[in-house]
Amino acid sequence: MTFLFRTAFRKQGLLIPVLNAVRGMSTGSSTPPFTTLSISRPADTITHVEFCRPEKRNAMNKAFWSEMVDCFNQIAEDSECRVVVFSGAGKLFTSGFDFMAVATDLLQPEGDDTARISWNFRQIIVKYQEAFSVIEKCPKPVIVAVHGACTGGGGMDLITACDIRLCTQDAWFQVKDVDFGLVADLGTLQRLPKVIGSRSLVNELTLTGRKMYADEAKSCGLVSRVFPDKETMMAGALEMAGEIASRSPVAVQGTKINLIFSRDHSVEDGLKHMASWNMSMLQTQDLMKSAQAAKEKKSPKDVVFSKF
């Protein structure tokens, strides 16, 4: 995958001298390498997180839940990184829950009475929810690029927590939880209705578990672009990441934070928070640098912004 990505990059003429795949993330820290995620740095300011259990169809096992939290917490604190691309290695994006791996948790729960079992289940659910919420809490925008299947319990939960969704023509999406006798509890029911504009469709997908293909995903607004194949999609994702990474991180990260705040508040509350936010952020030098660049007819890409 990394190879493919670099190739795409080269075609865009954006290639940056090859980076240590974990540079920035692991330097100076004792983080053990992840077993389900592969981190690379296609450009100084772009982190590529690849879901990397292709032999298991990128199923979400126990390690995945905690690695996601560690990974995105590290990205959040990495002041060089300005944008993230998330994709899946192998033939498909993800097959969702690895039921064999989590079976012990679900089928032989800890606890000696219903209340205690419930409490333990609750701890697990909250922990698993965090694995996706951490994507939202990370102030750097996350572009997710989906190819092949995005299914199982878990697939939709993951991608609806990302900021921008892209997919290939052969991608399909499914909220499969209902087929497992489960209410999807990791974010789909909360985020999907705020991500696409047809509630009838949201209900149909979550209640019947039917598949949705790329074209419908595009027309309903789940994804904002469809690409013919994975290679062009990764190139497109990278190009978009490059656009974002070239803008002021003060502007980009403040935008993400306020978009998410506003989703969960009234317009008036959103405006109030916005004012309290920008009263300091407007004092950035990035504003003057950007104004100067605009005056000189330069692109934002020609401006050097400090780390954030």
Added chain:
Amino acid sequence: MTFLFRTAFRKQGLLIPVLNAVRGMSTGSSTPPFTTLSISRPADTITHVEFCRPEKRNAMNKAFWSEMVDCFNQIAEDSECRVVVFSGAGKLFTSGFDFMAVATDLLQPEGDDTARISWNFRQIIVKYQEAFSVIEKCPKPVIVAVHGACTGGGGMDLITACDIRLCTQDAWFQVKDVDFGLVADLGTLQRLPKVIGSRSLVNELTLTGRKMYADEAKSCGLVSRVFPDKETMMAGALEMAGEIASRSPVAVQGTKINLIFSRDHSVEDGLKHMASWNMSMLQTQDLMKSAQAAKEKKSPKDVVFSKF
């Protein structure tokens, strides 16, 4: 209608030995039969509610408001029923308010001064609102199938309270209240903007009272499928109902409840409620049954779930 429905069913190869049209609903209870709604049971787990005043173009009269409440409260308590299909008898879905029937309430309101008239109006509005909110409070998903006109004050209020909307190619939709000098007060202004994704369109429809036809209804997301005619729509509705009914009712009803809860809360509150919900619901045997079926490559339809 019942005949048409059964025919559709038969075509799907899903027919279940003919049921007493009111089985399950009326058995052992002294409920007087409804005068505006006809209840049947195309399958053990599916209830068909038909708006049945075709000679009055399915206008909503006084009886309708209370029968809706009784009907959906009964369905909510009917542990056999897992999904509802709602449609209209005759040439069109509904012409909305039967102004002649409710004229006395609206034009000769009770009360001897403005405050008392207002109070009485308020009681009426709240009562009428309940006739549609009861659809949301019922945990079983409701698929509404619209043919011909869905208009008047009332038509849009009704269908936006349902979970999944289907229509025929000849269907049209109209929020006609503004033509009557009325602010739509039974749910359209609250639910329509959360049901479709274009606020500009919501405003246009409610402020001008213009008609919207099937194609626009599909492209804006009001309905999730358009069918060539009523017969195929009813077959499609039934098939979809069958899909839903074959899934675990623990999963299906929990999904509906949490989707509605999440609509009205922040993502974080929705996730919190979800965790408190699923800490017990994950303890269902349906999970194991479904897992077993999946392992054996069976369809959810082959699994027998207990009543809920």
Added chain:
Amino acid sequence: MTFLFRTAFRKQGLLIPVLNAVRGMSTGSSTPPFTTLSISRPADTITHVEFCRPEKRNAMNKAFWSEMVDCFNQIAEDSECRVVVFSGAGKLFTSGFDFMAVATDLLQPEGDDTARISWNFRQIIVKYQEAFSVIEKCPKPVIVAVHGACTGGGGMDLITACDIRLCTQDAWFQVKDVDFGLVADLGTLQRLPKVIGSRSLVNELTLTGRKMYADEAKSCGLVSRVFPDKETMMAGALEMAGEIASRSPVAVQGTKINLIFSRDHSVEDGLKHMASWNMSMLQTQDLMKSAQAAKEKKSPKDVVFSKF
């Protein structure tokens, strides 16, 4: 522009004897004429507000921010006016912020330490936000008609605060703030996600600053209609305004107020407010007048409603 508008009107056969361009607004008041907005009255009940700095590409200068507040406050109190059309004079709708004009505010802020500068910035942001929020607070519906560019910091903020959006085939939209090192702080981040149905697209537009053209604006729901050119758009805007203006102002303005209230509240709270609202508004004579007209097969346009 006024000429064009009248021509459009004449084609619709709706022309009303030429009105003093500022009649109703300025009569009997000492309001100094606006320098950035031109107000006219294509019909007794319709106010046309034209952004009128064509030589500056309709850039938003200091005067603009306060004139918007004055203008819409006056419209709110003008009991004859029932609907507003907002458009831009010259070659494009707006180029957004006039950075030269506001540069002193942004680049040489008042205050002798960061806290005091922040406080002064906050006052400015809140004041600028009000220039668009005043559109929402005005109970008369506002149709915005966009041609050419709607860009800069400010363009999207303005149009998302309007009720209905129309555009020409050559229109394009851009949230350019990110290019200036700025978080858009005048409403786009709050309102755009509630105006269109694809969150992925919202994020893409605000994080990359890319342009969106008319067709995409239509398919994503930002605008509800696209017209071939400005002349036909203005005619279309006027016709739609005429439709709205002919309805009962009790119904129209109550609809706008409750739609906005409901956007920021749960469905249940929206229904509760609706009931408290309509308990008096249902007592209007407009209801009887409308009912009578309907009975006589008349159009709402043939009914004379009192001022509101």
Added chain:
Amino acid sequence: MTFLFRTAFRKQGLLIPVLNAVRGMSTGSSTPPFTTLSISRPADTITHVEFCRPEKRNAMNKAFWSEMVDCFNQIAEDSECRVVVFSGAGKLFTSGFDFMAVATDLLQPEGDDTARISWNFRQIIVKYQEAFSVIEKCPKPVIVAVHGACTGGGGMDLITACDIRLCTQDAWFQVKDVDFGLVADLGTLQRLPKVIGSRSLVNELTLTGRKMYADEAKSCGLVSRVFPDKETMMAGALEMAGEIASRSPVAVQGTKINLIFSRDHSVEDGLKHMASWNMSMLQTQDLMKSAQAAKEKKSPKDVVFSKF
């Protein structure tokens, strides 16, 4: 109790010719008489509801939960009644849950797996919650008069849903649920913190289950008055009820409704609802009547207001 109450009334010089204990409530309806509540009418506009299972220490059995709902729904619709006094018959106010009576529900729950048992428990909890929420939904103020014990699971739930709390010197209060291995789920955890001003005390009471006596109940604000004994308390309750009943019901019931609305909303939302409420309610004749009475130095008690 009725005797005591009448005596109290007589002392106040307010006695009204003896009323049929269920007049107004039952007339023209087929309501079976309640078995746990005794309803009387100490004055035309005052309803006295007495919890009347003294032989069972006013324990809450199955009948109680549904009778409460029926009782307060009837009071809500009784346009003569303007205020309610609620008290307990016998030696104490209430001992709370009648565990023997509800044991079957709690200890042998219906359902064949945890999810289904949970669902059935949820139905029961929601139903029991309604037995107290119905007090809040009734727009007539409810004065609760507590003597002796107010304990068990249920006692605090009941009285915190009332509007005004009075007690005798020998009264004591206890949130006993924690002693039963239960989280209090019928309103105490929601309402008590909004009823008294010390959160530390709320936590102490609910976490330790300790008793609180009349003096502390007064000083923390749980009750607004303490009386030496039940007779004087009932006289005091009646007098206060008389004060309220003599005011315009438009004013009194609108006050209760808006106080409860405001508790659950921001100040700004509360003000907005208030404005939508009073725009009609200010048009009452009661305003003129009251103004006239004030001008003539009459008491509100000398004004005759219409039913509401």
Added chain:
Amino acid sequence: MTFLFRTAFRKQGLLIPVLNAVRGMSTGSSTPPFTTLSISRPADTITHVEFCRPEKRNAMNKAFWSEMVDCFNQIAEDSECRVVVFSGAGKLFTSGFDFMAVATDLLQPEGDDTARISWNFRQIIVKYQEAFSVIEKCPKPVIVAVHGACTGGGGMDLITACDIRLCTQDAWFQVKDVDFGLVADLGTLQRLPKVIGSRSLVNELTLTGRKMYADEAKSCGLVSRVFPDKETMMAGALEMAGEIASRSPVAVQGTKINLIFSRDHSVEDGLKHMASWNMSMLQTQDLMKSAQAAKEKKSPKDVVFSKF
């Protein structure tokens, strides 16, 4: 009053060379002098607003409603003023609504049908509400000092919008609206329950209209201090104002703003807003100045802070 106030000041040894009573407020502006409010400047940083219609028992007439808005808007923009003391001239604090003055509005409302009358009432209510809400919107703390009566419709509305309440031993408080057939609609029902800790008392006061005297006002927390007479109260108010005025205005005004924000939001939302607020406000030099003073064992009063 001014005399009394100066005397009080002198006793505190805080007297500052006599100021033009309207200095700072009116300088360089064409504001006509207020007719119901008298503004003075007992110290450079303290504004004293006196309700000054003693001959009319400080009744609230038409002028009062707009003067309050103008007055507090001016104070908000007056960068010298750091704290406000509000009191009443003459024998009592306020008798509330001047019904004779507002009678035309209330008894002969404008409009030719109920909907239009309602709409006009709504405009009036919203305008009157603003006269008190403006106190909260002003970031400078407002200490209200009550002597004698604080009654009528209006008295409680006014003082609950202030930040700190003081009173004399002879003060009494009354929510009299219910006696006029009115629901208090200017803030009492929204703010009083958030101002004192006993909901039972709130309900009793608003539903019966009974008087509450100084001791109860103190014990229930409505006022935080009771003084023997007006002279000592004014001295106490002034001293407290002096304490506040001597602190960093960055700290003081940020505290008021965040206390009010937090009242209307969850703890979590309040903390989030707090963080966005303080990320800039912590950069104030006032912090270093205060730290330096603390190190040198100086009082905050010895530190000179810039205007805010």
Added chain:
Amino acid sequence: MTFLFRTAFRKQGLLIPVLNAVRGMSTGSSTPPFTTLSISRPADTITHVEFCRPEKRNAMNKAFWSEMVDCFNQIAEDSECRVVVFSGAGKLFTSGFDFMAVATDLLQPEGDDTARISWNFRQIIVKYQEAFSVIEKCPKPVIVAVHGACTGGGGMDLITACDIRLCTQDAWFQVKDVDFGLVADLGTLQRLPKVIGSRSLVNELTLTGRKMYADEAKSCGLVSRVFPDKETMMAGALEMAGEIASRSPVAVQGTKINLIFSRDHSVEDGLKHMASWNMSMLQTQDLMKSAQAAKEKKSPKDVVFSKF
């Protein structure tokens, strides 16, 4: 302190064989010992956390902020612990912020322009807020016992995040932030108004920074009990902790969680969450054990509950 505590315990006759002071907390984990907190186990189910920098007047240094998070996260996961007592070692409870220790953060913030400094400040604030919010997130009740001073920036923030507040007669409380030119940003402005019942007092304390002594703290509800000295307070705290620890942890922890949820939601939302919570928690064996004990007239203390 530990000695004192054990003595107190012994007096209560509750002494349990001496425990390793860090048993349960550190066993089997590599947690380095805390430098600002001392953890002991006066009983198997009670954890005592002592703020232990007496030589620095229990000032909050850098280590404190992260140790609080670690400490309470460990307690949350310690299934033996059922209740926490928090107190301060030495002569006083806490002197708040250790300004010398945090000076570098506050006075020489990281970042090369205002936006970046602001962002870094925000990270620090959020991290510090978490040090107290973690007390609320821990489901075990926390009793805080205050002696001597509870002051500085930080003291009030800490104790308002605890569940039950006790103090000695010589305790005093102060929100000192305003004296440092600071808006208190770690919870006081959010929690104090929801902890005590007089908003006037909240405002006075936070705006003037004045001290409040034990008696006022008791009468305003900040603390629920005052003890003559530290020894009796610790005995009292321990006794109360013993009461709580002897109850079913299912009941106790569910009560804390739902009290906090309900604080931040409407009564209706709180009830809804309560129902979803208890539908499983009512299935605990603790209910039967408690019922059995009650039947046998045993105290909850005689019942053995499983770990939670």
